[in-house]
Amino acid sequence: MSLSLTRWSLTRWLPGLLLTAALPSLAAEGPAYGPELQGFDYPYPLQHFAFESQGQALQMGYMDVPAKGTPxxxxxxxxxxxxxxxxxxxxxxxxxxxxGYRVIAPDQIGFCTSSKPEHYQYSFQQLAQNTRQLLDRLGVQQVSLLGHSTGGMLATRYALQYPEQVQQLALVNPIGLEDWKALGVPYRSVDQWYARELKLSAEGIRNYERSTYYGGRWKPEFERWVEMLAGLNQGPGHTRVAWNSALIYDMIFTQPVYYEFKDLKMPTLLLIGTADTTAIGSDIAPPAVKARIGNYQVLGKQVAGLIPHSTLIEFPGLGHAPQMEEPAQFHQALLGWLETH
Incomplete structure (x- = not known):
């Protein structure tokens, strides 16, 4: 009787004991967020724009922040x-x-608080059109445009697609300042990207960003953004998030804007952290190719020479996100240019 009771007790309580013992390691993985980043706090009120695209009902999360200073x-x-x-x-x-600016900051389809469609033909033209529909809904006809990283490629496409609606274009360490495919980076299929994205972890994101974005440096305030991305990828929408991410990587690699920088008509600012080494596919590129790509100290100057009405501001020693690494220095440069151009 005593032996049976002991076995019954162990059978009943052992799973709970094991789970309790595992909690510290689970906590170390960080939070998990919903497929549209549910549970993560945005710095300003989050709104949603519902629309149809490619036969699907989708929604874009966005922030629309009024001027706090003198408008x-x-x-x-x-x-x-x-x-x-x-x-x-x-x-x-x-x-x-x-x-004094009204600031509109959307999450593009496939990202963050926006829809992750099961099937979607991603193109920069499509994302630009989605964003134009949002601005139409908000009654905004002309904007100054600020794009960072992949957002720099999208901002370039948007400015080419809707030139009469873009007063100024500013690009912060945009990727796409070179055509990686033409330079010899091997093609990754969507399935290969998907398999890679399924393995994403906070540790992997942190290590990649530290080495590629910030030249080996790290600041505690970057952790929030690592948790945001890792939490989205580890949440209940894990596979859908990874699939959309794979489709987006294919879009980035196969749809260069490099050859059209010469066609930009509006005043354009390049804000470049020179220590950045971001280049899509550099992890699978042959050594000789890898050594040539992602050199922002060279790329910024080269592309500034291609854009007709361009200004180049470099941040020596800063990385992929100077607006996050040294915000005071960055915003002084950006605001000065916006007011004089």
Whole structure:
């Protein structure tokens, strides 16, 4: 009787004991967020724009922040990067709003708080059109445009697609300043990207960003953004998030904007952290190719020479996100250019 009771007790309580013992390791993995980043706090009120695209009902999350300072009657549209969200613009939104700008920061389809379609034909043209529909709904006809990383490629495409609606274009360490495929980076299939994205972890994101974005440096405030991305990828929408991410990587690699920089008509600012080494596919590129790509100290100057009405501002020693690494220095440069051009 005593032996049976002991076995019954162990059978009943052992799973709970094992789970309790595992809790510290589970906690170390960080939070998990919903497929549209449910559970993650945005710095300003989050709104949603519902629309139809490619026969599907979709929605874009966005922040629309009014001027906090004396309004200057101008609107700034912010476009986030691949491993970023509208929320990562938090310090820029504050600086621009304080300076009198209305600031609109959407999450593109496939990212963050927006829909992750089961099937979608991703193109920069499609994302630009989606964003134009959002601005139409908000009654905004002309904007100054600020794009970071992959958002720099999208901002370039948007400016080419809707030139009469873009007053100024500013690009922060945009990727796509070179055509990786033409330079010899091997092609990855969508299935290969998907398998890679399924393995994403906070540790992997942190290590990649530290080495590629920030030249081996790290700041505690970057952790929030690592948790944001890892939590989205580890949440209940894990496979759908990974699949959309794979489709987006294929879009980035196969749809260069490099050859059209010469066609930009509006005043354009390149804000370049020179220590950045971001290049899509560099991890599978042959050594000789890898050594040639992702050199922003060279790329910024080269592309500034291609854009007719360009200004280049470099941040020596800073990485892929100077607006996050040294926000005061970055915003002083950006606001100065916006007011004089």
């Amino acid at each position: 200057n009657g101008r609107s700034l549209l912010l476009m986030h990067g691949k491993n970023f969200c509208g929320a990562t613009w938090d310090s820029s939104i504050k600086a621009l709003s304080d300076a």
